Amino acid sequence: MVDRRRFLARSIVLTAAAMPAVIHAQKVPSSSDSDPELLSSMRTRLARELDDPALAATLAPSILNVGFEWTSPMRPAADLRAVIAYSFGNRLAADPKAQPEPGPVNEVLADTVVRVHKLLPSGSRIYAQWEIAHFLTAKYGFKDVVSIEPVIAADGTVTYLSTDGVAEAAVKRAGGTAAIGPVAVVGHRDHAKRCVLTSRGRGMDAWVAKEVSLPVEYDAESGQPWTRRRDLYLLHDMAAQMMMLRAAKIAEAYPKG
Template sequence: MLLVGAPTTLLAAPSALAQALDPGRARGADLGSLEQLMAQTLQGELGDEATARQLASHIADAGFRWEYPSFPVREAESVVAYSFGYRSATGKVDPRTGLSDGEETPEPGPINAMLADAVHAIRQVRDVPVYAQWEIAQILAEKYRMKDVFAIFPVKGADGRKTYLSTDGVAQAAVARAGTAQALGKVAVVGHRDHVKRCILVSRKNGMTAAAAAREVPLPVHYDPRSAQPWTRGREVYLLSDVIAQLTMAQARLITEASA
């Protein structure tokens, strides 16, 4: 048993040493190895080396890379804040959208309160305009009496029903409210820790110069089991939802390129 285990230990030692010396570099190397292994496995399944490499890259980006770009709070010229779930007093919601079924007034919930705290922390350093989904904007008004906040609400469809805005819909609304993406300047994105990477990607897709100020302003990683949106009640189900959304974005890019 000792002889069988010895080579594994010896092989693991350089990786452990590398991680101790430079954890970030070691994680990158491990992910590179994983991506290579996925590409090799997919090549065996598909018989197509080029496609296997491309597919492995998309899967690695969406499912295994959760870091996100950031800049110092003092550089922020505006804030765009994306909410994360909300609460329904009656519990009657449309499972397809998470929207309340009826005329009740939804409640922002505890996660959006944490996101509002993050916005407030940024405004303590930089007095910049804030574009926030209504759940966050409501708390900013009630708790902090914050001015210069532009609330983004669900929109009514042709049938008169409200439609909860997607992450992309919020980004579009913020740009429309500002006039242009350039008018927003350098955007500090505020979002849930597991959502903020995609928030930044979507903000950039809509023309914003965007990153998080999260190195100085921590973002919430908690989940609300009473959220009206089922996919925001727990980490496993949310992360799967976000991976799917990121892969859908990659698919859309490829379709656009193929149609050009």
């Protein structure tokens, strides 16, 4: 197993490296109608700073979307046919060579999965990152959760699964997006927008169940420093969204590479 410091370093590097993969025709929704006064102000200020009104008009909607819009697209739970749950933080194990422990925020996320799952049609599957799956099994006795586990190499090194890595693994485990059907995304409230975008980037018909509030707690002892405080996490998430948008824009501008 990797030690704590190497695990954290690999987590940061691999998360950033995975961002360009989420480009599968995923387009960030237009922000032009969400707050026209703010958008106009942003365009004016950017035009002055960049000395380029046309470029300012192009960039402002993306900055508005990433920095100011955090509400996830929602549908009634009755319309959805599966759950996909993304973890948030963890706790480093006492043994520095051991895999991290799930941590308290992921227990709250597991509680949320249970509430959402009860609203879905009978037989709906659950695809959950291992930190959440642990509590679904140990605390609630679920026996058919599809647990998305970290990748452990022959030498014991752990490959951290990014949000996109979890989405990709879930699709593979399901046998394709058609087998999953419309899916309820469960994630931390500040992570959920990106979870939905990433799930959709992997071809899923992804939504947040409108009847259930998502967790807002942060763990000051999380093994992932960016998940310890809200100000740090929001900067992390905005950077990740920008990387996704960057990849999508490059692919749109130069589809042949």
